[in-house]
Amino acid sequence: MSEKTSRVLSRGLLHTVIILIAVVWLIPTIGVLITSFRPAQDVANNGWWTVLGNMFDSARLTLRNYNVVLSRLGVGRAFLNSFIITIPATIIPLSIALLAAYALGWMKFFGHTFVFMAIIALLVVPLQMTFIPVLRIFNKLGLAGSFPGIWLAHSGYGLPLAIYMLYNSISGLPKELFDSASIDGDSSFHTFLYIVLPLSVPIVASLAIFQFLWVWNDLLVALIYLGGTPDVAPITVQISSLVGSYGQDWELLTAAVFISIVPSLIIFFSLQRYFVRGILAGSVKG
Amino acid sequence: MWPPEVATNPFPVHRKIKMYTKKSTPWLYLAPALVLLGFFLIYPSFHTLYLSFFDKGSNVFVGAGNYIYAFTNRVMLTAFRNNALWVVVFSAITVFLGLVLAVLLDRVRYEVIIKSIIFMPMAISFVGASVIWKFVYAFRPAGAPQIGILNALLQTFHLPPVAWLIERPWVNNLCLILVGIWVWTGFCLVVLSASYKSIPRQFLEAARVDGANEWKIFWRIIFPLLVPTITVLTTTMAVFVLKVFDIIYVMTNGNFGTEVIANRMYKEMFQFGNFGRSSAIAVVLLVLVLPMMLLNLRRFKREEK
Numbered sequence: 001m002s003e004k005t006s007r008v009l010s011r012g013l014l015h016t017v018i019i020l021i022a023v024v025w026l027i028p029t030i031g032v033l034i035t036s037f038r039p040a041q042d043v044a045n046n047g048w049w050t051v052l053g054n055m056f057d058s059a060r061l062t063l064r065n066y067n068v069v070l071s072r073l074g075v076g077r078a079f080l081n082s083f084i085i086t087i088p089a090t091i092i093p094l095s096i097a098l099l100a101a102y103a104l105g106w107m108k109f110f111g112h113t114f115v116f117m118a119i120i121a122l123l124v125v126p127l128q129m130t131f132i133p134v135l136r137i138f139n140k141l142g143l144a145g146s147f148p149g150i151w152l153a154h155s156g157y158g159l160p161l162a163i164y165m166l167y168n169s170i171s172g173l174p175k176e177l178f179d180s181a182s183i184d185g186d187s188s189f190h191t192f193l194y195i196v197l198p199l200s201v202p203i204v205a206s207l208a209i210f211q212f213l214w215v216w217n218d219l220l221v222a223l224i225y226l227g228g229t230p231d232v233a234p235i236t237v238q239i240s241s242l243v244g245s246y247g248q249d250w251e252l253l254t255a256a257v258f259i260s261i262v263p264s265l266i267i268f269f270s271l272q273r274y275f276v277r278g279i280l281a282g283s284v285k286g
Numbered sequence: 287m288w289p290p291e292v293a294t295n296p297f298p299v300h301r302k303i304k305m306y307t308k309k310s311t312p313w314l315y316l317a318p319a320l321v322l323l324g325f326f327l328i329y330p331s332f333h334t335l336y337l338s339f340f341d342k343g344s345n346v347f348v349g350a351g352n353y354i355y356a357f358t359n360r361v362m363l364t365a366f367r368n369n370a371l372w373v374v375v376f377s378a379i380t381v382f383l384g385l386v387l388a389v390l391l392d393r394v395r396y397e398v399i400i401k402s403i404i405f406m407p408m409a410i411s412f413v414g415a416s417v418i419w420k421f422v423y424a425f426r427p428a429g430a431p432q433i434g435i436l437n438a439l440l441q442t443f444h445l446p447p448v449a450w451l452i453e454r455p456w457v458n459n460l461c462l463i464l465v466g467i468w469v470w471t472g473f474c475l476v477v478l479s480a481s482y483k484s485i486p487r488q489f490l491e492a493a494r495v496d497g498a499n500e501w502k503i504f505w506r507i508i509f510p511l512l513v514p515t516i517t518v519l520t521t522t523m524a525v526f527v528l529k530v531f532d533i534i535y536v537m538t539n540g541n542f543g544t545e546v547i548a549n550r551m552y553k554e555m556f557q558f559g560n561f562g563r564s565s566a567i568a569v570v571l572l573v574l575v576l577p578m579m580l581l582n583l584r585r586f587k588r589e590e591k
Contacts, residue, residue, distance in 0.1 A: 018390055022403045025468070028418045029406070031435060035421065047433050096318045103315035106305045115316065120586055122327050124579045126529050128551050128568035130330035132337060132561050156326025159319055178305055188307050192315075217411030219532045223552070236413040240536050243417060250421055250433070257417045261410050268409035272402065279473065280480050 036255040037061045043251045065255040073246070074230055075256045078238035082260075084147055085222070085234050086215045089154035090208055093162055096155065097207075098200065101166035102192050106178060116167070122160040131224050138225060145229045153225050154215050162207055165281060169203040170196060206278025209271050213264055235260040331572070338565035352566035362567075365545040368459055372530055372546065375463050376470075377523040381516060383467070384474025388482045389504065391475075401479070405472030412469065412532035419465045420537055423450035454543040462544060465533050474519055481515040482508065525578045529571060547571055 034048040039062050051060065070076040103109075104116055134153065135144060143149030177195050219236040226232050228241065239256050246252050268275065341348050356362050387404060391397045407415060424434030428446050432438040437447040450461045485508060493503050531548040538544045540553070547567060554564035 014390060014393060018387075018394060018400055021387070022400045025403050025407075027435065028422050028468070029410075031421060032418045043433065046431055047435065047438050049435065049438075093322075096322065099315040100319035103312040107307050107312040107315070108305070109307075109309070109312040112312075115320075117583060117586060118328075119323070120582050121579050122323060123582065124525060124575045125327055125331055126548075126568065126571045126575060128529070128548060129334050129572050130327055131334075131568070132555065132565060133330035133333035134326060152322070153326060156322040159323055160327070163319060188305065188311055191305075213409060217413070219411065219413050219535065220548075220552070223556075236411050236532075239413050239417065243420070243536055250424070253417050254421065257414045261414050264409040264411070265406070268406070269402075272405075276476055276480075279476055 032254040032257055035250055036065055036258045037063070038251055039064070040249065040251050065251045066259070069252055069255045069259065073242060073252065073256065074233075074238055075235065075242075075259055077230070078233055078235040079259060081232055082216060082234040082236075083263075085150055085154075086212055088147075088151045089158070089215045090211045092151060093155040093158040093211060094204060094207060097159055097162035097166050098197070098204070099192070100159075100163050101170050102196050104163070104167050105171035105173075106196075107188075119160050119163050123164060127157055127221065135224060143225075145226055145232060147232060150222065150225050150232075153221055154211075154218070157221065158211050158214065162211065165207055165278070166200065166203060168281065170200060173199055202274065202277065203281065205271070205274045206281065209267060209275050210278055212267060216264055334565045334568050337561055338569050340562050342560045342562055344561050348562060352562045353570075355563055356566050356570055361540075361545055362547075362550060364543055365540075365547045365550050367455075368544060368546050369528060369530075371459055372463055372466070372527050373524045375460065376466050376527045376530075377520050379463075379467050380470045380474045380523055381478075381520050383471045384478045384519075385512070385516065387471070387475050388479040389508065391479065392482060401472075401475065404475055407469045408472050410469065412465075413536055415465050415469050416533050416536035419461075419468070420451070423461055425449045425451075451538055451544075452542050458538065458542055458544055462533055462537060465537070466527060466530065470523065474523070477519055478512065478515060481512055485511050521578060521581075525575050528574055 031048045034051050035043055038048065038051065038060065042060060054060070070079075104112065138144040138149050143152070173196070177199075178191065216234075217236065218234075219240060222234050222237050226234070226237065228237070230238075233241075235256075239253070239260060242253060242256055337344050338352055339347060339349060341351075387400075391400055394400075410418070421433075422435055423437075424432070425437055425447055426432055426434075432441050432447060434450075436450065440447055448457065451458050489507055490503055493507060498506070529548050530546055531552065534540055534544055534546050534549045535552070540546065540549045547570065551564050551567040551571070554560045554567060
């Protein structure tokens with residue numbers, strides 16, 4: 001075998017392996033997407049891949065599942081709830097973390113090291129350590145099963161990572177920026193507003209995507225603090241309860257899942273650059 | 287689901303802090319954060335530790351009773367075994383696949399598209415991923431038309447269908463772990479790919495000119511340079527997956543020998559209302575991630591100097 005044929009062969013193998021992996025990765029999602037548009041009896045009788053044979057047979061595709069799921073199975077309400085939960089639960093912790101990271105990054109005070117080490121330690125504390133005491137207090141204050149309760153909970157839980165990542169970015173700003181202002185109580189806020197904040201836009205964008213996806217996709221925290229109450233349940237909780245009651249109605253489950261992933265996919269594909277940058281800033285690179 | 291414990295990296299060098307403010311000013315900026323951290327993380331952690339020594343209703347002191355339960359109960363032991371399986375298989379395969387893909391994809395022009403495809407499940411919730419895969423694993427008795435793609439594949443080869451989520455102990459646990467791998471490999475790929483691309487190309491070119499084959503180049507040059515990234519990534523994955531909950535809650539609820547620690551903690555809390563045991567299980571989880579916490583703190587202190 002000449003060197004050239006062996007090179008062509010190994011290139012061919014490389015492409016085959018890569019494309020095979022990509023196809024395997026995509027198949028489960030494609031199956032769900034197709035199934036969500038099929039009538040119930042078709043779904044029960046044959047696999048979703050049989051649609052691929054007669055793609056343009058529109059009689060075999062329907063929007064009915066989406067209709068049922070949105071209006072009768074409470075997914076519409078849950079979808080809205082997810083937004084009501086996620087948006088404040090993204091904005092509040094980020095704002096608070098920005099203030100804290102600014103103080104940690106540029107101010108000198110007694111206890112600086114201690115506060116920072118506490119935040120690093122809190123990065124790994126399992127949320128399970130906090131549920132029972134917090135839920136008891138929430139019950140007393142009437143915050144359990146309410147939106148403000150879960151906004152606060154997600155804010156608290158999101159803070160360590162947000163402060164840590166913002167600190168890394170803010171403390172790396174060139175120090176000349178801070179020389180100009182002679183800094184007392186008032187002008188420190190001026191510096192924050194007009195220097196730190198504008199320069200932090202990229203990292204804030206990355207973090208906002210993290211926090212949005214984390215809250216949007218969260219099941220556990222919502223289960224604990226919102227319980228099963230349908231008026232406030234987010235879409236993840238709603239879907240997990242549908243799995244219990246409509247476990248074999250795949251056309252409905254798949255439609256519900258697809259609705260739940262549309263917002264995160266839109267955010268993901270439109271802001272992938274920030275997302276990736278955030279991962280790299282937060283994890284391995286310096 | 288994001289790992290809030292994302293492995294901490296080399297901290298930025300501490301520069302001389304430049305701003306001079308009134309003594310109280312920094313605390314004004316820190317106050318909202320400290321209040322929330324105190325209320326949602328610090329105080330409850332200590333309280334949970336305290337509750338773990340009391341009975342079901344937190345009234346009677348039971349000493350180590352709940353911990354004895356946690357380490358001897360049959361279901362808890364299954365949960366420990368499964369968590370160990372999750373940690374080893376999930377971390378090893380996500381990092382390994384991420385590494386292989388990072389190196390392979392660097393050689394093709396459509397790299398970006400494939401990366402997006404592998405990375406896409408990261409946007410999907412574990413709940414969504416669980417439903418997606420439950421459908422892949424759908425099982426009907428032999429003879430009936432199979433609507434799950436895996437059993438349909440078996441059918442075309444005239445093999446009997448497999449109840450993927452019921453067949454214990456290895457098949458169902460590995461099938462659950464596969465869902466996690468599907469979601470998180472993209473994360474490892476992105477991190478490792480960035481690290482791989484930061485290796486100066488001249489190193490590799492020089493080795494090629496000297497006649498080293500690709501296999502040798504990988505093991506002698508690329509791999510050693512990636513070891514720090516691989517180590518951090520593997521520990522991050524391991525610590526993250528110790529707390530796995532959603533996939534099990536949605537797909538099997540811990541039945542058929544698939545229980546895990548976090549799901550057990552949830553059941554003890556809500557299903558059985560046993561706050562003592564539930565707290566003890568939470569403390570066990572904390573102890574399991576403590577090494578990671580100490581590692582991070584040590585690294586921070588080192589950078590501080």
